[in-house]
Every structure is written in structure tokens, then in C-alpha cells.
Amino acid sequence: SQKIEQNSEALNIQEGKTATLTCNYTNYSPAYLQWYRQDPGRGPVFLLLIRENEKEKRKERLKVTFDTTLKQSLFHITASQPADSATYLCAASEAAGNKLTFGGGTRVLVKP
């Protein structure tokens, strides 16, 4: 079965810098990778989706890449702000409409 791995260590970063998070999958290449933001005690909120045949996707200060050779997705937060502090979850699905397999998430702390 698919396994999604994210760095469990918290990422501490200075305001204004770029935060880069890694998501690795171990099995087959998923058709879709999704990134979510989760604040403490809240449900995850969808951020971005990238398809297998897409190299890069952007949304405002967020950028996601998908490298099927490395079996990896990178999630970038540029010009980071303290409000970006949260846990970010990576998830994979085999096809549109399929159930998601989530990674354990990486906590990001942006210091002013």
C-alpha cells in the first residue's frame, strides 16, 4: 500500500524567508498529490493539488512541485509570515475521486 512520508521535525524559519517542506511516497506514483494546512484543534484545509503530469503548481505565495523520478513533492511558502505557522499535510490519491493517504505532517513555525 502507499506510504507518504513527511519530515516529523518542526521547521523553524525566520519571517520573510522561504519554507520548503518535503513529501516522499514509497510505492506507485500517485495520480494526484494534495497539500493541506491544519491549525491546532481544527480540520485540515485544502491548499493545492498537483497532478502526476504537472511539474509545478502555484497559488499566491505557495508553490508545489511533483518529481516522479525522485518520488517526491516539495511545498514552498515564499515570503513566509507568522500567520503561516501551522502543520502542513501531504496526501496522495490514485485517481480523482479516490480516497487519500496522508503523511504525518510537518509543523512550520515562522518567527517574526
Added chain:
Amino acid sequence: SQTIHQWPATLVQPVGSPLSLECTVEGTSNPNLYWYRQAAGRGLQLLFYSVGIGQISSEVPQNLSASRPQDRQFILSSKKLLLSDSGFYLCAWLGNYGYTFGSGTRLTVV
């Protein structure tokens, strides 16, 4: 617009007691619905999903069950709770652009 409601927000239940968590969706029809559980500091574990009324798929054998009595209603139940059932339970529906999650239920079994 589509919204998802989940309740209660927090719940403390004794071991051996029953459980019923309800999730309802508004603004969409025939949604794919999901129940996830998140242990403290861990990722989300898929428990059940449903593609329609009365259709339930179980992902992990456990002390829980799910039902979908109506198109936009998804219920998570247990007849007798265990300590290991403690966690953060999330209901979700699948839209065109990713999942929309409910606000979650923090369940503590004591």
C-alpha cells in the same frame, strides 16, 4: 456553497459506553464522504468511506462502524468504546478540488 457540519466538538466518554458522531453536508448531492481519525501528533487514518446511501467501505478493522442513512448524512458509531478509540475524528467530503473537512470531534475515552 458547500458546507460540512460535524458535532459534537468535544466528547468525554467512559470505557464501554456507546458512541454516535454525526456529519452532514449541505450544498451538494451524492457526495463521497469519509471518516478519518487523527491520533495526537500523527497523520490522518482513513476509517470509513461511502459513495452513496447504505454503501460503506471499511479501511481498518476496529471497534467502530459507520452508516449512511441519508444522502448527506454520515454517522460514526461504536457499541462499546475502548481507551484506544480516543482521538480527533474528522468527517470529510470530496469536492472538485480536494477534500473539505469538518471541524472535528475531540473524543476522550476515560
